[in-house]
């Protein structure tokens with residue numbers, strides 16, 4: 238597949254895209270040259286002027302058309318996601334539908350970008366002034382996306398960037414660039430000015446870094462790991478930065494909780510996309526009175542997951558992205574067991590397929606308790622008091638989302654108020670996300686917020702207008 242430089246299809250030195258399930262080559266994409274990157278940037282500056290002059294009804298129309306085109310390419314995009322990410326057909330299809338819905342939300346928000354009037358008579362001496370502020374497009378947005386949810390997370394950046402009237406250059410993950418390139422083609426078909434859109438492929442450390450450092454770029458919207466986020470933050474210079482990073486998500490299950498629902502939430506939150514989600518449920522704290530019951534129900538549920546070829550409609554869980562990550566995940570699980578964790582189920586690995594794993598009584602300080610696993614396993618520990626559970630949940634450098642299951646209002650509000658996370662979910666999986674929600678992290682999990690309206694705020698500049706009336 239060719240990449241898109243200012244709307245034009247461009248080839249180059251080839252990089253393979255591999256099917257994580259069996260290692261076969263799905264397609265190749267170009268490794269962008271320095272000239273390609275320069276052309277994308279200089280055209281984006283022109284594109285930003287074109288976009289600024291494009292009225293919001295027209296931008297909304299482009300976004301609405303894109304949503305329709307995505308749905309008419311549902312099966313093509315689904316198949317590409319299965320092949321490049323290794324996610325199951327069901328997961329891939331729901332990502333495509335989610336992406337179309339996101340573009341519809343962006344179209345709606347494009348029509349409601351506005352400022353406020355300012356109360357100048359509230360300041361003694363300013364009574365004769367009138368004024369207001371507006372939101373203007375930021376200019377050139379660089380969107381850098383991760384491998385795990387390539388289409389929907391690209392939409393979370395490109396949709397708001399267009400809604401706000403910006404030009405955008407996308408740098409998808411090298412392992413999963415195909416669906417993003419197709420999305421770029423659909424945006425052009427929907428009427429996106431070509432100079433205002435590039436999807437360029439190649440390594441993050443070279444292509445991504447060149448884009449991040451360029452002074453013509455005003456916004457870098459990044460989703461990926463904490464370590465890459467930190468590198469970008471150091472190198473970007475004075476730019477608006479939006480950072481959606483990793484986590485190691487906790488979930489608290491109180492004595493009063495509906496155990497069946499909590500078990501279901503742990504399975505759906507811990508094992509979808511083989512645990513490769515930024516808000517995958519990773520640490521579960523269960524009240525000691527219901528601990529044994531919870532664990533035995535969880536074991537049955539996890540053992541019923543069908544693991545295998547993601548192309549098969551009946552598969553519940555596919556492989557992880559590559560052998561290197563599979564080996565790392567296996568080692569982290571072994572480390573926990575070596576240090577005293579009980580292996581309740583799973584733990585085996587064949588190539589990139591890891592059996593869904595449950596560990597119990599996992600010691601503090603192990604990788605699974607402190608780092609982001611990004612693999613199909615949950616650690617289940619017991620607690621006596623809610624204070625203790627909240628303290629443990631907060632004992633992390635991350636802070637994206639957390640959840641509590643309880644039927645006690647006081648417990649729910651204690652958790653809502655004391656959990657140090659960008660999102661607290663009550664009686665639903667910690668992996669829950671609706672795309673209009675403000676979404677982002679405390680601590681090392683990020684900077685700024687996504688979620689259509691909030692991303693638009695990050696991608697616009699406020700201009701303040703003051704008029705002296707002479708009255």
Ligand code: NAP
Pocket residue numbers: 381382383384385386390408409410411412439440441442443444445446449460461462463465466468469480481482483484514515516609611637683
């Ligand atoms: P990653 O290794 O950090 O890569 C993310 C993107 O950054 C890729 O496009 C990568 O390009 C690029 N990149 C790498 N080094 C770069 C550099 N020096 N300068 C500019 N760009 C650079 O992350 P990943 O493994 O793809 O994704 C998994 C991570 O994403 C996890 O930590 C997960 O939690 C996080 N994530 C967060 C959210 C959220 O919303 N908070 C959502 C999904 C995922 P290459 O592919 O070419 O290396």
